[in-house]
Amino acid sequence: MEPAGLTVKLLLVGDSGVGKSSLLRRFTDGTFEPRLKPTVGIDIKVKKMVLEGRAVQLAIWDTAGQERFRALTPSYYRGAQGVVLVYDVTRKDTFTGLGEWLNELEMHTTTSSTVKMLLGNKTDQPGREVERKEGLQLARKHSLLFIETSAKTEDGVQQAFEELVLKILQTPYFWEKNTFRKGIKLVDSSAQQKKGFCSGHCLLI
Numbered sequence: 337m338e339p340a341g342l343t344v345k346l347l348l349v350g351d352s353g354v355g356k357s358s359l360l361r362r363f364t365d366g367t368f369e370p371r372l373k374p375t376v377g378i379d380i381k382v383k384k385m386v387l388e389g390r391a392v393q394l395a396i397w398d399t400a401g402q403e404r405f406r407a408l409t410p411s412y413y414r415g416a417q418g419v420v421l422v423y424d425v426t427r428k429d430t431f432t433g434l435g436e437w438l439n440e441l442e443m444h445t446t447t448s449s450t451v452k453m454l455l456g457n458k459t460d461q462p463g464r465e466v467e468r469k470e471g472l473q474l475a476r477k478h479s480l481l482f483i484e485t486s487a488k489t490e491d492g493v494q495q496a497f498e499e500l501v502l503k504i505l506q507t508p509y510f511w512e513k514n515t516f517r518k519g520i521k522l523v524d525s526s527a528q529q530k531k532g533f534c535s536g537h538c539l540l541i
């Protein structure tokens with residue numbers, strides 16, 4: 337039988353239009369669509385990556401940010417080892433509205449089982465309304481990883497996912513849950529040992 341390897345479930349949440357689907361597209365397909373339609377319900381993409389010599393299969397759940405789909409979101413948290421809370425650095429309302437998302441996160445996840453990341457997107461766009469240090473402060477307050485990105489230019493996108501998954505792999509709970517998986521596949525890590533990993537982008541709190 338083929339080794340099952342490691343599977344990690346990630347969830348993207350945040351207000352409509354902040355760029356969740358665009359981040360996912362950029363990360364999985366390397367593309368950017370300037371006029372992307374809002375997500376309806378849920379979209380799941382799978383991507384394989386190798387981190388620290390381990391092959392990991394990511395199942396990334398992209399939730400719809402529109403209000404009419406909000407009732408569905410809580411059920412998606414189940415089994416998620418990583419949650420990315422996205423806001424738009426050019427829309428203050430998406431940042432001030434994070435309290436509601438943070439409450440939801442607190443209700444549906446535990447610190448030991450889920451790694452959480454705060455992500456400020458659209459750094460390429462003029463008219464910034466949320467400063468980096470504001471994001472950083474909020475992340476510190478809630479013990480979240482923090483990063484700023486641009487799905488358009490790709491800046492920070494790869495780093496965001498890598499940092500999140502790396503942190504998940506360092507979580508004891510993850511290994512307890514994955515012990516039933518036989519034959520974890522080890523692959524050559526040399527090509528994946530990144531230089532300047534997360535330089536200037538990521539913060540591990």
Ligand SMILES: Nc1nc2c(ncn2[C@@H]2O[C@H](COP(=O)(O)OP(=O)(O)OP(=O)(O)O)[C@@H](O)[C@H]2O)c(=O)[nH]1
Pocket residue numbers: 350351352353354355356357358359369370371372373374375376399400401402457458459460461485486487488489
């Ligand atoms: N300039 C710029 N535009 C972006 C960026 N990310 C997303 N956009 C644009 O913002 C709009 C909304 O992006 P989406 O990815 O659909 O946002 P979403 O958070 O998935 O929205 P919902 O599906 O409604 O929850 C789209 O027109 C994107 O092209 C970015 O980093 N820079």
